[in-house]
Amino acid sequence: MTTDALLPALKARVRETAHARTPACPCGAATATATLADRPDATVVRHAGTVAKAHAADADPAGLSRRVTVAARLPGVLLPPLAPAPVLLHGRLVTYWPYGAPVDPEDPDAAPWEAAASLLARLHRTTPPTAVPAMRGPAKAAQALARLRDTAPHHPATAPVRAAWAALPAWARGEGTMPDTTTLCHGDLHLGQLIRHPAPEGPWLLIDVDDLGTGVPAWDLARPAAWYACGLLPPDEWHRFLTAYRASGGPAVPADGDPWPALDVPARALTAQTAARAVTKAARADRPLDEVERTLVDACARMATVRPSAPRS
Incomplete structure (x- = not known):
């Protein structure tokens, strides 16, 4: 969560930035400054067509600046920033972006x-x-x-999640050099990382550069792959995604044939990560796991008994 001073200061800054971009901005109820997210790793506010994001307290200034620069240089792929570099506000790095329309969570078919x-x-x-x-x-x-x-060292679901994690190679656990350091990757791909800009009918673009960098491109396919493997993503949606990636010349998987040797380790890592977050959230709320959360933990229990596939060279 934010400090007491950060959120009002961030809202004031986003209003100033929005009015500088559009001096005629009407400040009625329709353009109230909204809080889009308030988490330890990000506080995001919006005023009219302008968004301000306060990044995690431990964000590296040089690294974030380089990532923002990449976004500015890849229009049509990444949402370009409104300013070339982060600024400091109450000890947090802040970036400014144009608003885009997000994916509608109530319309999974779209x-x-x-x-x-x-x-x-x-x-x-x-x-x-x-x-x-x-x-x-x-x-x-x-x-x-x-x-x-x-948070939950003694929760019954913790052991299988940690066992699945321990079976992964060191690089997938953040403990070693990734085997590919030449490919530009998003680092945290899910449907919440896409927006239409200009809203509401502009082209889709990727957002959120906090984790962007060089690495294993299969990591960016791993979340939908993991959900498909766990039975949480319908096969037709997974195949739509994989087919479109291959048709666009994506290098993370072979152009045809079995993609799983490339995807197995990243998909296992994302399954363990998602399960860990689910168990942590349930433990903090002092509630039982729901059906989806149990499915993820069960997948970890299976993963712990079968060695990950080695990627093909």
């Missing part, structure tokens, strides 16, 4: 799987700029497992 896959393929085919940091996906997964260990 999920833009093809657009997500095509954007990923284009990102993965882009030559990374010099000095872009490593993709942070494995590091974020490791944080989720650390929170599980600290």
